Every structure is written in structure tokens, then in C-alpha cells.
Amino acid sequence: MAGLLNSTSRMRISATWAQGSRARTRISAGWTGDSRTDAGLGGVARRVVLLAGNGVRVPGCSWFNPRMRPAAEPLTLTQLCTARATTHGGRLAVGDENGALSYADLASSATSVAAQLAGLGVGAGDRVALIGANCVPWVVAALGASYAGATVVPIGHGSSHTERTRILDSLRPRLVITEPPTTRHEPPSTTSPGTTPGEASTGSGRTPDTGPSPLAVLTFADLDVGGGHPPPAHISPDSAAVVLPTSGTSGAVKYVAMTHRQLLRLYTDVSATVGLTEHDRLLGVVPLAHSFGLNGVLLISLIAGAYVRLARRYAAGQLATLIRDERLTVLAGPPTIYHDLASGGRAAIGGTCRLAITGSTAISAPTMRATCDLLGIPEIVVGYGMTETCGTVALGRIPGEVGAAGPELAPVPGVEVRIAGEAGEPLPPRTEGRILVRGFNVVRGYATDRGRARDTEWCDTGDLGRTDEHGLLTVVGRSKDSMIVSGFNVRPAEVEDVFTRHGAVADIAVVGVADGRQGQRLVAFLVPRPGATVDDEDLIAFGRTHLAAYKVPRDFVVLGELPRTATGKVARGRLSATAGSREARDA
Template identity: 30%
Template sequence: MDLPFVVATLTRRGLLAPGRPIRVASQLAALRTWGWSLAGELRQAAARDPDRTAVVDEHGTELTYGTLLRRAEGLARALRTAYGVQAGNRIGMLCRNHSGLIETIVAATLLGADAVLVNTGLSPAQLAAVAEEQALRVLVHDDEFAEMALGLAGALPRLDERAREELLANALPGDLRPPGRDGRIIVLTSGTTGAPKGARRPTPNGFGPLVSIIDRIPLHVRDRVMIAAPLFHTWGYAALQVCFALRATIVLHRRFDPAATLAALVEHRCNALFAVPVMVQRLMEVPPPQPRPALKVVAVSGSALPGGLAPAFMNAYGDVLYNLYGSTEVSWASIACPADLRQAPTTAGRPPHGTRLAILDDAGQPVPAGRVGRILVGNEMLFEGYTSGIDRERHDGLLDTGDLGRVNADGLLFVDGRADDMIVSGGENVFPSEVEQLLAQLPQVREAAVIGVPDEQYGQRLAAFLALHPGETLDPDAVREYVRHYLARFSVPRDVVFVKYLPRNATGKVLARELRRYYG
């Protein structure tokens, strides 16, 4: 990434503002010594702004950057002494959004250990598989997951919240030196279609990844940010990295509740929110507080924006919505700013600075504008492969996302869905996401999902699952006629199923396997 662009972006966002010389020197020394891991980012923030509030939880408990660093260092020493954790070991973390999870991630990276961020929506069997496959040295978990943790086989040490606090309170003093290797962050794939896989996230090697994001999403030093997206997810963890770099104040709630989130945004004077699309949809379903939160950024990622949500939300809260399209494997691919979403509400936007994006056919050749192909991405933060040793297809430095999409004549990216979600019905290629977006625009529909199911005559057919707003009704034939009016006949779902809600994982993605159970 070219230096003038980096300097200009850092200046615009306040990162190059002058400060007390001794603190600036300490900040730079922390980055030089500890690098760009989460531990290094926290150290630089604590060196520059030790008394600034780093984290606030739903009970109003506040930790400054200096205190957060001291607690993470103490926990690192305690884990090393009590459990022999060292560089290269793996620590499992089954936690919701709170400061204890942040402290544990930082403690792991201080030791050069890998932090395995466990999805809180995993089943006991999936957790057991993760513990075995990742060869966990210790599992740190919230109290609510105690029963599931106790069900794990073997002598894996388990630390609930009280045990973690006791361990921290009894930590011996001592110095921590940079480990011989960087601890990796291992994010588990969402597991919507099967067992989750561990993806090794690289450690940033400079300002490049941060600049790519904050150039397009206007976050500034010392912002006040609520992270509603799960920290165990790539998007929530990315938000944490950005906040540390910007020395922001982070507001966390263990569980997402739309009314409580809006109240917290006002109470803590937040000007930014990181969320997943379904959370934004839920915010639109509750009365906004008065005064409304003074938001300048609402950044979403993790799943597709439902049709009509972007303009409706911006009409209510202003042109503050930013949609990042990416994945655990590629980090980010494109960012849609408010102007993009006003122009095309379902767009994934454009690649940020330093990112390459290509739409290729099955032979690896670029396709013309407007034609659907495989989405491949190149940037500084492509994952290092799955912990199983398997990698994704790469082509000329680009990584295959597994998604299909197209770029229009204006350069805007549209994602048509997963390549393995596309169905062939009567010889025609059909994208369920296109039908989902259309159905989501019906005023009676709260949320919609469309999947492919087996069909004896056509091979596959579409089935639509609709959750309606309270008090609303729809006729299945009217739904089919509505789709027939806008799309080709082979896109009309022959099955229309009404449900109370769509099954989703903790990051808001619809669990298609749960819907398929309707068909045995």
C-alpha cells in the first residue's frame, strides 16, 4: 500500500494528531516491540491513552486501557504458571461479548498462544469435536456454558468466570517478553452446513489493513463504539482490532436486545455501531429512543442485507449505513457506503484500497460486466488455511470466496449467493438469494429464506420460508404470483412455508440445514 495514501488516511482519522512526546514514543515502541497483534495494539493504546475508558459493559463497569492491559498481562502470567501455556499452544474461548473475553484473547497473544474463538451456538457434539481437533490446552468459558464444558471428555482444564478471576487475582508478578512466534487467532467457520472448520487468521504487518477499512468507513480516534456483532466472529473481532487501533471506547452487551442496544447507544454517547444485518433489521422493529442515538457509522457484515432494509434504515437514522462483504477466509472484499446503498440497496459495494477483486468463469477467465461468475479476492489479510491443513482454491494471488456474483457497469459488486446454494431446476440455474431479496420486500414479510429441495421431476425445486410480521397474513398462491410477476417461471417457489421465525446462528446466518428438516 502506497505511503502517501496511508499517511493521508491516518491523518484524516486523527491517528497522526500530535500528543505528549513521551507517550507517543512509548506508543511507537510498543508497536515496534510487540508488532500488530492484538497484544501490540492494546499496548500501544495503553501507552498513548492509559486513562481512557477502553471497555464498558451492560452493568456500567468500565476498564481503562491501562487497567485492561494490566489484567491481560496478569492472566497471561497465571495461565503460563498454572497450566504451562506457552507459544504454540491453543486456548479455547467459549464466551459472549464482555471484557473477560478480550482479556483472554490478549493474554493468549502475549504468550504466543493461539486463541480459538468458539461459536457460542455450537452443539455439545460440535464443541467436543473442536476441542479434540484443535488440541486445546485449556478452555475458558462463561458460566452459562458450564454444563456443556463439563461434558467434554478427557482432562481438559476448564475455567469458568469465577475460576478465571481467582486465577487472575493470584497471578505472580513478573515481566512478559515478546514470544518467539505470533499467536494466531483461529476463527471457526459458521458451520451452517456442517461441522465448523478452524481458519487461521494472519497477524497484520502494518497499517495497511486498518487503512483499507477506515478509508471507506469514517471512524476516528477516540470514537465511542458499540460492538454488537459477536467477538468470536470475524466481523466482531475485526471491530475489536479497529477499536484498539483507534483507542476507542468499546461498549459491549453479552446478548443482543434491540431496545437495550438503542438505549445503550444513547446512554454511552456512542457514535458508531458494529452489527450483523439481522440486528439492524431488529432495531427497525422497536420504537427509537428520544433523542435518537447520534450515530455517524453503522457498519454491518456477516450476511446479505435484506431487500429494502438499507434505505429504510437510512431514512430513519440518516445516511450512516456501511455494508462490508467478506468472509472468515478473505477478511474483506468490498465495502458499500451510504451513496452506494442509496443507488443499489443490495450491493456489496466496491473493493477498498489495496484489494483486488475478480469475477471468473469455471476456466479461470474474467467474465464481462453483468455476468455471474466466481468471486475471487486478494488483500493483505487472506487466511493462512484451515487448521486441518486444507486450503481454498487460489488463482494468481486471489482466493476463491465460494460465492457467485457480478460487477455491473458502474463497478458495484452484487453477490448472488454461495456456489453450492445455486440449484438446477429443470435444466435452469436458479439463485435462491434473488428470490429471497424479492420476497423480503413484501410489507407483510419480516424475514425470508429460500432453499433448494429435492424434486423427482425437475431434480430440485425452490422452497420459500416466510416469517410474517405480527397480525399479517399471506396466501401461498399470492406469493407465487408475486414472484412470477418479477422473475422467470423457474424462480417461482412451488413450496411456500410459513414459520414463526427463521433459525439462525449467532452471527445471523440462516441455518439451511434446519429448514431442510421439514422435508425429512
């Protein structure tokens, strides 16, 4: 494959729109087309380089010396964007169904948006919330906020009004940038009487006496990508670049602040590990509001100078066509994506895909290997991490011939993994225990903790695993109640709280069962109210009005009472076993 046709479009800046007396240029829905030819892929079947901590060599891994990086590597997201505009200015950076932007155009558009945001009072220390599906304007808005010195707060496009409001109330951003309302998801209540979209708030989230101040709201169509360019804001590498919610270790929603330095150091190594080059073309279907989509897809591509083709939503029937027509070389996402593509085989996606990147849930190595063989994808890289570790702890590959065990993963440089017993004591190799992590990527606190540091330098991931004599990690399961559905954390308590407000439900407990497509699938055991009739479709519709779709159980099992322990807690282990038995019986 000496060459690869890259049919793309370049953004056309529309005529102006007016708000009051000020006219702005906005991102248009129209694009003008041209075509561009990228250089060959090179090394389609080359081996993936695995990283071992601090450059130690382990079986199956290549030497890696983190000190061999360029001396002037970027330390912030804005330095990275500016650098790529210089080194890869004419190459394509991001695209969606409407067209694509080069690295030079991306930096120019982002700095113009930064000037617009600065005019609205956004500056260092502020937070800017982004609500929207994966698209080029989302990326421009995020980088524009970074150039203005602000911290980006991505909010899931599929999140409910309740979830959005909770995030906004907790983090109090200075500005919200959102897509126009849809029939299913109305925007959060971010305005108050007298505050209109585009109007700046009067304070940085709060007023001294009255609490929350009104939020300014812009839509993606309001973004000024053709205006002036501000003087560069001073951005410390140790300032927060992005804040993402998590419920991974405690079950309670918390907000993780990831610094520029952490993200650039970590994902420079990740990009090198998976072997990305400037010639690669990545699938960007994992939501950018998720660490996998934002860091594990978009950021590693920007670091490599590659191209990301964003997909607004996951539509299994259309994904194969997108991959084939865009001639994508790297697929990234949870096993669900590959499972859905497998029925069409290699012919459905074309012959350009050389690499699959997966993670975010339990991985069956034999299943994943067999699926990628059907798709004609020779290389598979598996990542393990959590939001509190900036999304990544360890990486590994699934070889051509695998046994029943999960993939063996090498910690990235500067990150240590310890397997510990219940009292925190280190356990010997090949002994199963709790996975603890420490290193530069572990966050020291949460965005809502007002600077309070973690109680310990070791982060308890809530997962179970073991290491071998060389330090390679195998993850065997979760030790806590949180479940992972299609790569997303689900807290049982959150789901149960919603359904207890349904008129037919007296008591409910939600557990996860293994699912070949989603990793885990939710099953709800409920006790109905006296005289009430339980209707599954009604319960599902009720859940979808309050929760993101992946948090809504599809199976409801009616019980006379929930099993409980001697202390009165729900016996989730017994319910999980019951759910597993039902699955086995119905298989």
C-alpha cells in the same frame, strides 16, 4: 455536540479466592463507579472514506495511500494493546453491564492473565479456547492468551455441546476458558478423571501414545488480573492470532488461522475507511466468536483508540435503551439489528448515532437506507468478506439516494477481486460471474491441514457478483448451498443430519428464503416416517438440543417425497422456488 457524558465504572479487584495453597485475585462481579467526560464527536455527518485497491481513486472515493501510515505501527495484537496503553491509557477501551476498563487497565489485566497462563504451561504454538458471551473478561482472556504467545480459538456462546466438542476434538487446545455452566448449555467434556478446573494438561493437546491429553479448564472468575507480569513472549507477526471455523466455501466445517500481520494490516485500513476516531463509542452485540464481532467491531475500535460497549446477548427490546443510555455513536451488526430497532425510530435510540456498519448477509441498499433514515443514522458502511479472507474484502457506503441495485464496494488496499466464468476465465465489467479474491488477507491453508497450502492463490468465495469499469464490486447472491442467517453461515447438510435422527423424519432438505429481518430464513421440507405424526414444536425443540438457535428451521413443509435430479441429488433449486412461492402467496 461539543461534549459527551460518559457514565462508566472502573473495575474493582476483589479480595482473593483460594485454590489449593495458592491465592489468586480474580475479576469481580463488583465495580466501583466514577464518571468521565469524553471530547466531542466532531464531524457527525462527515463522509465515509472509501478505499480503492492500491490507492487508486474511484468515483465517490477519497484518495488513500497505504504508505502514509505511521512507520512504527503495531504488527501484533499484543503490540497494539501495549501501544494503546501508552497513547490512550486513560481512555475507556471496553465495557459491559458491570463496568469498563481503560486501555491501561486492559493491558495490565491481560499481561497478568498471561503470567497465569504461562504458569499453567501455555506458550507459543498452543491454542486457548474461549467459550462465553460478549463481556470484558472475554476480552481480557483473549489478549492474555495472545500475550502468552498462544492462538485464540473463540467458540460461540450459543453453540451446542455437539458443536463445541467437535471444535475441541479438531483443534485440541491446551486450555479452555469458559463461563460457568448454564441450564441450557453445559460446558464441553474437556476434563477427564483426575483433571479439575485450573489444572494444567500434561501435553500440548496430545500425548505420544494415548492420543488426546486432558484439557485444563478455567472460568472467567478464575482469571488472575492482579498478579505478576511475565517477560514478553516472542510473538511473530506471521504466527496465528486466532482460529475461526468456517463453512463458507466448501460446506464442510474448516478452521481458518488468521495471522497477527494479516489482521493488523487489514483492519487498520478498515478502521480508517469507516472513519472511526478515539471519540467513538461502538455497540458490541455481534458475538466475539464471529469475525464481524471480533475483527469488525472490537479490533477496529482498539486500532482507533475508541470504546466498545459489549452486550452479552441480543435482546431486541433492550437494545434501544442500551444505545440511548450509553450514547453510542456507531452501531455494527447485520441488518437484523437495524430492522428490529426501526419500530422505535430515532427517539428510541437517542440522537448520537452517526454511523451504521453492516454486512455478513445479503444487503438491500434501499431497505437499509430507509431503515437508517428512520433511526436518524446518516452514514451507512457495508462490508463484504468471508472468514477465509480474514472477514473483509471490500467496503462501500450507501448514499442518501439509492436505486434498486446493491451497494458498490471498493476492495481494500492490497486485495484484488476478479469476476470469473465457470472455467475460471476473467469476465468483462458488468458481467455477472463468480467472485474470486486474492491478496495478503487470503489464508493460505486451514488450521487442521498440517501446513498444506491452498491449491490456488485465488480464493473462490462461492458468491456471485459483478464489477463496473472502475473495479467497484456489487454482490448479487450465493452460488453455493450455504446460507447466511442473521450474519451466520448455515450448512444445510449439518442441519439435515441432525433432523434425520428424529424418529418422525425419514428424509429432509433445508433451503433458505429471503427474509427482511434475518437476510435468509430456513425452511425444511421433510418426508415423515410411515405412521409418524409431525409436530413443528417438537421438531424445533429437538433441533435446539443439537444446534445453535439460528440453525433451527421454524417452518416445516411435509412432502410425500423430495424432488431429485437425474443423478439422485436433492433438487434444491426446485425446493427454493417452492419455498419462495409459498412466501409470496402468504404475504
